[in-house]
Amino acid sequence: MGVEICVEGLTKSFGHQVIWQDVSLTLPAGEVSVMLGPSGTGKSVFLKTLVGLLKPDCGSVKIAGRDITRLREHELYEVRKLFGVLFQDGALFGSMNLYDNIAFPLREHTRKSESEIRRIVLEKMDMVGLIGSEGKLPGEISGGMRKRAGLARALVLDPEIILFDEPDSGLDPVRVAYLNQLIVDLNAQIDATFLIVTHDIASARQVPDNIGLLFRRELVMFGPREELLTSDEPVVRQFLNGRMQGPIGMAEEKDAAQVEQELAALGDGSKTPGSQALTPRLLPGPGITRPPRWEAIARHEAELRRRKAVADA
Ligand SMILES: Nc1ncnc2c1ncn2[C@@H]1O[C@H](COP(=O)(O)OP(=O)(O)OP(=O)(O)O)[C@@H](O)[C@H]1O
Ligand SMILES: [Mg+2]
Numbered sequence: 001m002g003v004e005i006c007v008e009g010l011t012k013s014f015g016h017q018v019i020w021q022d023v024s025l026t027l028p029a030g031e032v033s034v035m036l037g038p039s040g041t042g043k044s045v046f047l048k049t050l051v052g053l054l055k056p057d058c059g060s061v062k063i064a065g066r067d068i069t070r071l072r073e074h075e076l077y078e079v080r081k082l083f084g085v086l087f088q089d090g091a092l093f094g095s096m097n098l099y100d101n102i103a104f105p106l107r108e109h110t111r112k113s114e115s116e117i118r119r120i121v122l123e124k125m126d127m128v129g130l131i132g133s134e135g136k137l138p139g140e141i142s143g144g145m146r147k148r149a150g151l152a153r154a155l156v157l158d159p160e161i162i163l164f165d166e167p168d169s170g171l172d173p174v175r176v177a178y179l180n181q182l183i184v185d186l187n188a189q190i191d192a193t194f195l196i197v198t199h200d201i202a203s204a205r206q207v208p209d210n211i212g213l214l215f216r217r218e219l220v221m222f223g224p225r226e227e228l229l230t231s232d233e234p235v236v237r238q239f240l241n242g243r244m245q246g247p248i249g250m251a252e253e254k255d256a257a258q259v260e261q262e263l264a265a266l267g268d269g270s271k272t273p274g275s276q277a278l279t280p281r282l283l284p285g286p287g288i289t290r291p292p293r294w295e296a297i298a299r300h301e302a303e304l305r306r307r308k309a310v311a312d313a
Contacts, residue, residue: 002030002160002193003064003082005050010059012045018217019045023059025212025222028303030296032187032194033222034204036239037214038248043197044088046214047163050195051083052076063161081109084159084192088166090150092138098125099134102153109157124152127182143170151179155186162186164196168203176200180207181285188284191296201242205229205279209300213239215248224304229278234259 005027012019019042027033037043048054050061052068060067068079092101099121106117125131128148138146147170154162167183168176180203187194198204204211211229212222213236220235221228228236238246247259 002191004029005161005193005195006060006062007050008060008062010049010061011057012042012049012054013057020214020217020219023214023219025219027193027195028210028296028299029193030187030191031209031300032183032196032207033210033212034208035195035197035212035214036199036201036204038239039199041214041216043214044165047085047165047195047197050163051080051085081157082160084154084157084162086147086150086154086162086164086167088169088197090138090146092146092149092153094138097135097137098130098141098149101138101149102156105153105157120156121152124155127155128152129178144172144175147171158190160192162192162194164194164198166197166199168198168200176203180282183207184282185284185288188288201240205240206282209296215239223307224300225281226278226304227307 007026008024010023011021023046035043035046045054049056049069052061052071056069059069061069063079063082066079068076071079092098093104096104102121102124103117106112106120112120122131122134125134128151130145130148130152133141133145133149136145138149141149147167151164151167154164164183168179171179183194183196184207186192194208196203196208205225208225210223211225213220213228215235221231221233229240231237231240235247237243238248
């Protein structure tokens with residue numbers, strides 16, 4: 001069963017550069033959440049702060065009630081075992097073959113026998129379609145294969161929290177579709193709490209329970225997918241539709257008059273409240289026999305009703 005992650009008032013800067021400030025959100029236990037945002041808004045920095053690799057300036061990250069921003073290094077080492085992380089660059093060891101890379105967390109954090117390790121490593125490699133490439137070095141395989149190797153490595157410890165930094169970048173569309181199904185199936189099977197950073201809007205629409213958007217040093221919105229996908233907030237709409245028209249520019253800033261003009265030119269459809277299409281959710285595949293997270297779904301729906309009641313009041 002996954003654990004809830006509660007982020008409150010989190011701010012991070014490097015020197016004088018504020019990356020984001022006052023970020024508060026709750027990643028509900030056992031649900032899949034996606035974080036979106038233009039390049040450079042600090043999504044990777046956010047993931048690294050959640051695992052305790054980067055220290056925030058202020059704010060807290062509570063995991064199972066413990067604020068990990070205040071833990072000492074040896075306490076953090078224990079907490080990190082709860083996490084499976086796929087870093088943006090895969091972060092594989094260049095001198096180790098894929099088998100040893102994927103076995104690494106098991107050898108580092110457990111006392112499992114080599115035969116047990118072998119069983120787990122091959123099972124995960126099979127899951128991501130890498131059987132036969134055990135002996136290859138990271139430098140000898142394609143970018144997409146490195147991604148999948150990083151994914152397999154993130155899964156070997158049966159984590160309760162899974163963080164993926166752009167698992168789909170560098171993959172072809174068919175592999176992205178398989179990966180999305182894999183994520184949904186995994187979530188149904190292991191009930192872990194997922195946070196996925198992605199630029200792929202189609203994935204963001206179909207896969208998660210919740211969506212967040214970072215823009216201009218703020219968390220613009222975070223909430224149930226239904227809320228974001230039907231939102232009339234201009235930044236959210238522009239991003240989810242992948243349009244040039246709207247507040248987000250190439251260099252991130254646009255002047256207000258230009259935004260006004262662009263939104264007007266899009267016509268009435270863009271002004272009708274709730275006119276956005278709610279893409280159907282991707283369901284676990286037929287091979288998944290466990291009931292798909294009834295409890296998580298019930299909680300999600302209760303939260304939706306609560307938010308609606310607040311909005312209507
Ligand atoms: N260790 C660091 N020291 C100083 N600045 C950093 C460090 N890590 C990240 N940054 C800065 O923080 C900002 C956000 O970086 P980050 O990698 O989190 O962006 P991102 O949203 O993940 O972008 P992308 O979508 O391109 O991956 C950038 O301006 C980057 O230069
Ligand atoms: Mg990044």
